[in-house]
Amino acid sequence: MSVFKSAMGYFSSGGANGSNDNDFIGQFVEIGNMKLRVKKVIAEGGFAFVFVAQDVSTGTEYALKRLMAADEQANRNIIQEISILKKLSGHPNIIKYIAASFIDKSKTTHGMGEYLLLTDLCSGGSLMEALQNRGQAFPLQTILRVFYQTCRAVQHMHAQIPPIAHRDLKLENFLISNEGTIKLCDFGSATTDIYTPNPSWSANQRNMLEENLAQFTTPMYRAPEMLDTWDNRKIDHSVDIWALGCIIYTLCFMQHPFEDSAKLAILNGNYNLNPNDQRYKCFHDIITGCLTVNPEERLTINSVLERLAAIAESNNVNLKQPLKFERKKVEQSVATSSPGVFNFFGCPIVFSFK
Numbered sequence: 553m554s555v556f557k558s559a560m561g562y563f564s565s566g567g568a569n570g571s572n573d574n575d576f577i578g579q580f581v582e583i584g585n586m587k588l589r590v591k592k593v594i595a596e597g598g599f600a601f602v603f604v605a606q607d608v609s610t611g612t613e614y615a616l617k618r619l620m621a622a623d624e625q626a627n628r629n630i631i632q633e634i635s636i637l638k639k640l641s642g643h644p645n646i647i648k649y650i651a652a653s654f655i656d657k658s659k660t661t662h663g664m665g666e667y668l669l670l671t672d673l674c675s676g677g678s679l680m681e682a683l684q685n686r687g688q689a690f691p692l693q694t695i696l697r698v699f700y701q702t703c704r705a706v707q708h709m710h711a712q713i714p715p716i717a718h719r720d721l722k723l724e725n726f727l728i729s730n731e732g733t734i735k736l737c738d739f740g741s742a743t744t745d746i747y748t749p750n751p752s753w754s755a756n757q758r759n760m761l762e763e764n765l766a767q768f769t770t771p772m773y774r775a776p777e778m779l780d781t782w783d784n785r786k787i788d789h790s791v792d793i794w795a796l797g798c799i800i801y802t803l804c805f806m807q808h809p810f811e812d813s814a815k816l817a818i819l820n821g822n823y824n825l826n827p828n829d830q831r832y833k834c835f836h837d838i839i840t841g842c843l844t845v846n847p848e849e850r851l852t853i854n855s856v857l858e859r860l861a862a863i864a865e866s867n868n869v870n871l872k873q874p875l876k877f878e879r880k881k882v883e884q885s886v887a888t889s890s891p892g893v894f895n896f897f898g899c900p901i902v903f904s905f906k
Contacts, residue, residue, distance in 0.1 A: 576590050576601065576603065576618065577590055577591070577592060577593065577603070578590065580608070581605065581616070581668065582653075583616075583651050583652070583653045583668050583670055584650070584651035584653070584670070586607055586609075586650075586651065586670070587607070587608050587609065588605040588606060588607055588608065588614065588616065588670075589605065589606050589608055590603045590604075590605050590616065591603065591604045591605060591606055591613070592604050594615070599619065599620040599621075599622060599626070599664075600617065600618065600619045600620065601617070601618045602615055602616070602617045602618075603615070603616045603617075603618065604616070604673060605670070613673050613675075614650060614670050614671065614672060614673050615647070615670070615671045615672065615673045615674070616668060616669070616670055617667075617668070617669040617670075617671070618666070618667070618668055619666070619667040619668075619669065620662070620664040620665070620666055620667075621664055621665035621666070621667065622664050626665075627665055629740065630665075630667050630740075632742075632743070633669075633739045633740045633742065634649075634652050634667070634669055636716060636739045636742045637649045637669070637671070637739045638652075639712065639716075640708060640709060640712075640716070640739070643704075643705065643708045644704075644733055644735075645701045645702070645704045645705035645708070645733060645734055645735055645736060646705050646708060646735060646736050646737075647671045647672055647674065647727065647735045647736065647737045648671055648672040649669075649670075649671060650670040650671055650672065651670045652667065652668065652669050652670065653667070653668045654666070654667050654668075671737075672729070672735075674727035674728055674729045674730070674735055674737075675729075675730055676727065676728025676729060676730065676732075676877060677727070677728060678723060678724050678725070678726060678727055678728070679698065679702075679723040679724075679726040679727075679728070679734065679803075680722075680723035680724045682728060682877045683723065683802075683803070683806070685877075686877075688806065689803065689804060689805065689806050689832075690803060692831070692832065692834070692867065692869075693867065693869045694875065695800070695803045695804060695832070695835070696860060696863060696864050696867070696869050696871060697869070697871055697873060697875055698734060698803065698875065699796075699799070699800050699803065699860060700857070700860050700864070700871045701733060701734035701875075702721075702726055702734055702736070702796065702799065703796065703853060703856050703857050703860065704857070705726075705734070705735070705736035706718065706721065706736075706792050706796065706853050707853045707854065707857060709742070709789070709792070710789050710792070710852075710853050712744075714744045714746075715744065715788070715789040716742055716743070716744055716789065717742065717743055717744070717745075717788060717789035717791055717792055718736070718739065718741065718742050718792050718795075719741040719742060719743060719768050719769055719791060719792070720738065720740070720741040720742075720768065720769055720770055720773070720795075721736075721773060721792050721795035721796060721799065722770055722772075722773050722795065722798075722799065723799060723802060723803075725737055725738045726799075728875070728877060731874060732874035732875040732876055732877075733874065733875070734875070740768075741768035741769065743768075746786065746787065746788045747761060747781075747786070747787040747788075748784075748786050748787075749761070749781040749782075749784045749785070749787075750784055751784060753781070753784075758781040758782065761781055761787075762778070762779070762780075762781060765778045765787070766778075769791075771813035772798065772808050772810050772811065772813045773794070773795040773798050774791075774813075774818065775787075775790070775791040775794035775795070775818075775847065776794075776818055776819045776821070776845045777791070777847055778791060779815055779818055779819060780815075780819055785846065785847055785848075786847065786848075787847075788847070790847040790848075790850050790852075791847070792853075793842050793847075793850045793851055793852070793853065793856070794842060794843060794847075794850065796842050796853075796856065797809070797838070797839055797841075797842025797843035798810065798842075798843070800835055800838060800839055800842070801823070801825075801839050801843070804831075804832040804835055804839075805832070809823035809824075809839075809843065810823060819845070820845065821843055821844065821845040823843065825839060825840065834863045834866075834867070835863070837859065838851070838856060838859050838860070841855070841856070841859075842856065
């Protein structure tokens with residue numbers, strides 16, 4: 553699960569804790585062969601922040617993610633996140649990897665390893681914010697284009713060898729670029745791991761796996777096989793298909809199919825799909841195909857895309873047409889920290905992510 557929360561409240565309140573106090577804002581950072589000035593916070597969490605950073609030579613703005621690694625497991629998780637993003641980068645519906653740097657905990661003042669990850673900046677906010685700002689469901693043609701692009705990002709992940717599962721697909725993790733494209737972000741939960749519980753597993757093994765999975769997923773989007781391993785169903789990248797079912801349901805009906813994250817409702821695939829709905833009836837088969845309890849019977853990402861193409865053709869919709877969203881302007885105040893040089897405390901170290 554993402555460690556970040558939306559920064560919309562941050563800007564309206566003047567800061568996460570009621571102030572704009574962040575010692576990183578206004579500093580200069582050297583990463584790769586670029587020198588950037590950190591301008592403002594756009595998301596934050598317990599051990600991570602995302603900033604807008606501007607290249608001092610070109611004026612181009614980027615998203616700069618600063619991550620702290622409190623222990624070796626956190627180190628491994630961050631390295632995996634960056635490595636996966638670097639592997640996936642280049643697809644039009646996935647945020648672009650620019651550079652990454654690392655400093656060992658022995659050279660920091662806070663005693664934790666520190667990573668910087670530089671990506672392109674999507675200034676349009678998230679799909680969740682776009683939906684909230686609109687206040688009502690998107691028209692059919694917009695949902696088609698939005699969901700097509702989200703599925704294209706997932707298809708790219710699932711086409712890797714071995715397939716990569718994102719495990720934290722949700723509206724907040726799909727961003728809107730300046731060009732009106734949807735881009736998937738936050739690969740902190742992504743993995744190639746596959747779990748195959750079987751009757752020989754002990755209760756302790758199952759509890760440990762369920763607890764581990766809970767750390768990397770958002771409750772409302774969690775697939776049934778992740779919640780209860782006693783059915784001995786394989787846990788792999790098909791968990792993303794379940795999450796996609798939650799996403800398209802929310803896009804259509806302005807509410808989540810499992811709003812209260814009720815375990816029994818998820819385990820039984822118990823959600824409300826109005827048979828009299830005519831406006832989005834063309835999506836019903838996709839929703840039910842994604843929200844199928846048995847992962848072996850769930851749609852594949854290619855099957856979802858095939859169905860979307862058929863719906864688009866019958867409705868004369870160009871899936872590749874750029875998206876346009878109306879959104880409220882948010883006043884984003886910039887902290888007035890004194891500028892200084894932050895070059896990993898004078899010890900620049902570049903970590904090579906293979």
